[in-house]
Amino acid sequence: MSAERPAGQGGPATTQERPAPEAPPGAAERSAAERRSAPGTRPAVTGRDVLRAAVGEQRRGVAVGALLGSGHQVGEALVPVLIGVVIDRAVAGTDAGALARWLVVLAVVYAALALSFRFGAWSGERAAVRADHDLRVALVRRVLEPGGGAEEGRLPGALANITTEDARRVGAVNMALMLGISALTGILVCSVALLRTSVPLGLVVLLGTPVLLWLGHLLSKPLESRSEAEQERAAHASAVAADLVSGLRVLKGIGGESAALDRYRATSRDSLRATLRATRAQAFQNGMVLALTGCLIAAVALLGGRLAAEGTISLGQLVAAVGLTLFLLGPLEVLASVNAEMAQGRASANRVAEVLATPYAVRAGGATLPRPVRGAVRLRGLRHGGLDGVDLDVEPGELLGVVATDPAHAAALLRCLGRHTDPEEGDVELDGVPLRELDPGELRTAVLVAEHDADLFEGTVRGNVAGAADGTGGASCTDGASGTGGPGADGSGAGGASGRPGVEIDAAMEAAGVTQDLGALPHGERTAVTERGQSLSGGQRQRVALARALAADRPVLVVHDPTTAVDAVTEARIATGIRHVRKGRTTVLVTTSPALLAVTDRVVLLDDGGRVADTAPHADLVRRHETYRAAVLA
């Protein structure tokens, strides 16, 4: 299946290319537009490219579908013709032999149309879902690229929506194409049949049906805009309800139920009024189309009847003409809906392309890290997001505390250390190599920045901790990924079993205070983690995330506020645990918690509008620095 296809080969829709390694340092400052067009970088991906790739890769499926679909249309067009023939040859002439013969022909036509429909639609649908799947994987690949950038400025929900809804709509273009080609064939066959019966009759039908559909379209124009407004209102009512329900606990906490209900009722009534206006318009449109169709049939009957009465056409041809007129409405309507679907597909393809073409937040340089990594981190005149010229040396193996009086400074520092972004000015170096010259993926095998609000992933508690322990390569934390949520953190053993030197997972869990919690969890370390850890309490979540960071055992670990939801006794224990587990490896604790700062070798105070205000052991800073006391001791 397409899942196994290497994602690189698929044209612009797949995004395996990394930024060219030979790009000079400092290239990140270039504008997004420049980067897009720069030689050797990711080619600009347009919606058209996405669409073309989605169809191109599935062209066989689409072609087979269109061929069989056309066969089906011809068959369906033949049914009314055959009814006419049976009436003419067998019923009118009371000819039993003719009846048998033509019923056999009808049977053959039915068999052919049924089978070609079945396999044609199958082929088209498969082309659609495969393209959908390929796009989804390509999008996720792009989002997860070490260079990042794709999720910036986009809400996760919106981005997830692009990977599902928009990918699906682009894929659906394959099915729409297949249906469209089939419908065109049907129209063509029908036209030939009608024109061969009688040129004037054929012309009436062939001109009348499009006019009818056009009139219907005209009628539905105001309806469409109304329907959009209606959908918006209806969606609003439903969104209000969902919002109130998801805030139910908060609402009840302040006794706001009645107020909320009044608000919802008003929204619901408003939505009802809009809906009623739209449904009336819709009913009118349906009725009008029905009336117009009836008038067209009457016109065909009038002309065909006269021709038949004059003997120009046979009785069977008259019946067939009426049947074909009705048939023709089908493929013409299909064409109209295909048109709408293609428009949707194009819009979705543009959104997909926008994500795929997002410039990387950071680019890979040509340098590589000397191995083994010693873990010397040096900040030189770092200027970024409020930081204003930070100079700092972190010795290999040091446990350093960083206290920022402004949370924004802490955030900026973390982003630069993890190379989620490159600093506006100045440099961060690891073992003497500027980070901006490194591949961000490689950098992160050496430096781990564990954010305060890091997400846990689906799996078990142990699986979450263990997954990180082997994160440089394998897929060890796929336990539970099969989706049944069953216990199965057996992959977790891999880290230890492989004999990889470093911290045991158990030690990490112990140090982070997870072990003491396991008793309170329903299945201990095999307890399932769902919905990004929402199944755990805030404190448990924080400790599991910390254990994961410790288990990852990187030469450099930067941890941000890991114990805000932990009680004082446990926090002190965790502080000791971190010190113990990280012994000999560079660790930076960005926090204002005195319990954590107390175990550090040195603390750096960031103040003075984003500069290093003082550096000293915690105890000294507490004694001599007023700002530090204010920031740390409450």
Added chain:
Amino acid sequence: MSDHSADGGDGRGTARKANGMTDTHHGDGTTDTYEADTYGADGVADGRELLPTATAARTRAVVRRLLRPHRALAYGGFAAMVAATAVGLLVQPLLGRIVDVVAEGRSPDAITWPVVLLVVVALVQGGTTTLGLALVSQLGETVLARLREQFVDRALRLPLERVERAGAGDLTARVTGDVARVGEAVRTALPELARSFLAIGLTLVAMAALDWRFLVAALLAVPIQAYTARWYVRHAVPLYASQRIATGAQQQLLLDTISGAGTVRAFRLEEEHTARVTERSSAAVGLTMRGVGLVLRFYNQLHIAEFTGLAAVLGTGYVLVRDDAVSIGTATAAALYFHSLFTPVNAALVLLDDAQSATASLSRLIGVADEAPDDDASRDASPGERETADDTAPAVTASAVTHAYEPGRPVLHSVDLTIGAGERVALVGPTGAGKTTLAKLVAGIHEPDAGTVRLAPGTRTAPRPAGTLPVALVTQETHVFAGPLADDLRLARPDADGAALRAALDTVGALDWAEALPDGLDTVVGEGGHRLTPAQVQQLALARLVLADPPVAVLDEATAEAGSTGARALERAAARAVEGRAALVVAHRLTQAATADRVVVMDGGRIVQDGTHDALRAADGPYAELWAAWSGSRAVPGASDDTTGTTAADVPGPRGTP
């Protein structure tokens, strides 16, 4: 004749069907996510007790009750639809009449009358259809609106305990997914089903009117269709269920992976997560294609049924014409009737599926909407009016309170606690001590298994006078209600004017940033609006508490998630928000304990210490230990113990001024 031919209907029907299926597969992800979560990947609700689902009989009864006020509308709509369908059935005999004119070799002018009648029929049919559809839609939409209002009403009044036992996803899934599904059915399936059934029924009657033997021939298709429909439903229901689960799992994984992209990159889990997504997506693709295969086999069978019936009707026509029982025109009309049945039959069979899932959704909605609302008495309770004369009476008295979430595993053992009017009590203790449970009991979220919780001066079962709230609860769980900031605040007090809102925001130190928002207090916040920081959200929660103005306030870790820097500001805001109220404050940060009037220490579901901060700190016990751990790291080395006290006093006391 009907408005389009078999093929048109057929082709689009399948496209629609197939897309519809893909929709279930990929569409409205949120819903499916919740659903997969609620009903569990393993099919059980993980020991949860889901909210009630109405039985079929109950559902019917409630629908009838909802329909009753709109009886005239229902009859009118039905009558108009019957008229429209019946008139439409005149088309085939009129066409047959023309065939007869030709077959009998009469003058071409004889065709004019049937044609004029055809035009009249078309116009009448158009008009009556418009009327019928409009009436039926109006009926459906009005009833739906009443139902969803009633549902939300009951949902908001459900005891929280009940909602929590069911898992929060259950209610959310119903309010989003089920309401949408029923709405969609009412909007599209209901009118079309009504039309289709009428068309089928009346067409068969019309065929019988031509000659009863035509009806017999047409009915030959029915066993095949019935068998096919049953076969389809049997296979489709479990398939769609697993499809929904697969989609939900995929959606959840995508959301996890994308919102955690930073974490994925930090831990170099990119390949693994891509592999997971690929695997889930492949699984979903496999299920989708199985669904497509199922639908296509379904259509294959329907084609066989069509052929069977059509051949039989044509054969019958041959026999009857040969025997001079009917004219050629009548035989033609019969064949055309049958041909025109394809569209409504296919539509009805396809829609049966939608109808079935809509019915399931409907019974889930009615299950909640039909719940007796009186369960809520506890939350609607009140202390009567606020007693100002008797300040000495405790505002909260909990006596011998015991509570267990699971039978046999009590989390509270006979706890006694009183909180005086205006007294601020801090509740501290290690994780799992039962602090939150006690807070919930005081707040009335849970009812104690044994013992009582009384609010002064009456019991909480007394009816609550309008506009007063006996006890408010603010937890670390936050929510910003979508809409203007002012509307969010007014949920706590609907009649609050701008000045009151401003005052409340000022009390919690939020006025500055609130007024600095793009549109001030009219700025749209919450889902899809301006994004507030976690600390701002929590300040908002405290501002609501100020507006609700209850005599008793329960704060459960209301300042925990803000990070260490923000926590201090929030603590000050919380202190001001509960000023003058009896307050129970659950806290990890002992600064809140140090400034409270009294500290209550819990461990293992029992109160182990109770006293002022100073007394407990001096005593030899768990609080002294907690305080040592807390202040030890905060103590200025070498300074006397007083320093800590001074630092703590920097935080405003319950009535202190900053």
